[in-house]
Amino acid sequence: MKETELRQALNDAITGCQLSPYRKCQILAQMKGENEPVKKKMTVSLAVVIAVLILTLGAAVALMHSNIADHLYRYGGEAPDALLAQIQTPQETAATPSGSLTLDELLYDGRALHTSVTLSNPTDELLLYTVDELSLGNLPLDRTGGDLLMEGAGSAGVLLGGTVDGIPLPESYVLYHEATYGHLLDENGKYLGQAAIPQGEHILRLTVTVWRPIQTPQIVDYRAYEGENPNETRQCLVTDETGYCNLWLFRPEDAYRAYNASQSGSEMYAEVFRQLGWAEGVDTLTLEVPVTLSSEGVQLAKPTQTSYQLDGCTFTLTSFQLSHAGGQLEGDLTGDPQAVRQLLRDGLQLVDREGRRLLNNGSYWGDMEDGKPVHLTMMLSPISGELPKEVWLAPAKEMNSQWDPLFAGPTYDPDAPVPEDAISIYRLDYERGCRMEME
């Protein structure tokens, strides 16, 4: 390999990355303290009020309030009734004296499985909870979307109940999770690849380990570490005022290097936590809920054709899924390499032109080798209101972050003149793009 080839390959990979607009919004919202992690303290009186409300409104056809809907539309817009009607409310609970785990809501949107789960500590004792398994039948689900990402005894947990340094910690914690695929394994546990979330009847299984702190946890300000490796061993659990417990930041690698893969995760962490003086495992909560996943009734927008002409190239759809809960578009760009490069450089966007809605929630593309198609993937945002009858795929000809308060957050300028044809922060060059009719 030559040095220039290495530099070029790294450059191609790194410069092809884009942070999604929603991720940027999330950062800005968190900066302003508007998007704190969903950690709600539920008092007895609040629980009673909620129970009465649920009983009173139990007969209502559509779900009036939903954690899943709140999450999907956290940047604006109202959940359409069609989506609310699809949300199942199993309200199934697994409870032991040391905790309860309730599957509050479930939504299958034809592609992804969304879940909302509440973890509660019914005792006055301070306990640590880690989410250690999420599966559908024999299919372990992807855990990279939502709160479950950092959970698990190896990475993070939440301390509930009791007080630390005089600060009362929450008694319950609401988790939202979105799985878009599962991990296909053979009988020996060897990874075979991704699998789509299967429709039909399954058992959804969620396992939570409950730990009792050995030594009194300590409140810290995680911000104090600023990404620098503190390189220190903590003799007790460390948390912040929300109860969030970062379990990897303060643990030296040596603590678990000696262990081997033949041990199960819970065995290994039980030993590591004990040695560190952090916690000992006291209980396991296992929730198994029979669920039926079906795309029947899910409103989907589907393009009527697969091939479209863009400026100097052809775009061939390989997959397209758009529901009220969002979706994904994938396809290949073929034709004049210069034209393909220019379109990508300008920024291809997918919009509902008539409804003036930006559908693109981040896109990325593959290698740009002359003569080979460039594979484009675009994540699509949740949509409130009617699904579009047609969408446009077109490059941007102008972008201004002052045009859209939702998209641009603090850079929004209410006094900035917004062109009539602007959608969010873009003006698109429709002549170089294509119209996709939907059915």
Next chain:
Amino acid sequence: MQREALVPGVTDEEEMCRLMDAYSGALLGVCTLLLNDWSLAQDMVQETFLRAWKRRDYHPESEKAWLMRVAVNLCHDYHRSRWFRYNDRRITPEETMASAPAAFDSEIVQLVRQLPLREREVVVLFYWNRMTAEEIANLLEISRSAVYRRLDKAQKHLKLEWEGEGQP
């Protein structure tokens, strides 16, 4: 009037937007290479900018270098939990990179991704970010000789031919 340089040292939210526009893509790419995980990399970039915001009263010489330092350190720290991720949940790099841009699957980048973390991070910082051995040593809090050793090992693993340009 020229604005005062920002972050860290961010003076307002507009500047934060500028920083994100300017550096988020590169940080995401570097984090993806270091973590071999597209989704986690996005989390690390998000955390990097949040930390920059919280430290906006700090004025480093180079905002890009500071952000890169925070991001690289975050990734470095996160690797402590990789044991769990790969062994307990049986998740492999193939799936954690499934959503990443296809350029990460090129033959050369695949080779880089297979390097041990210690070698991978110096390769990314040296060959892509064009940092000197001294800068890398400062960032990773290791000695310059350790940087040379890691580069040397990585070059052997990659069977890299020197062309002069990148000699540390």
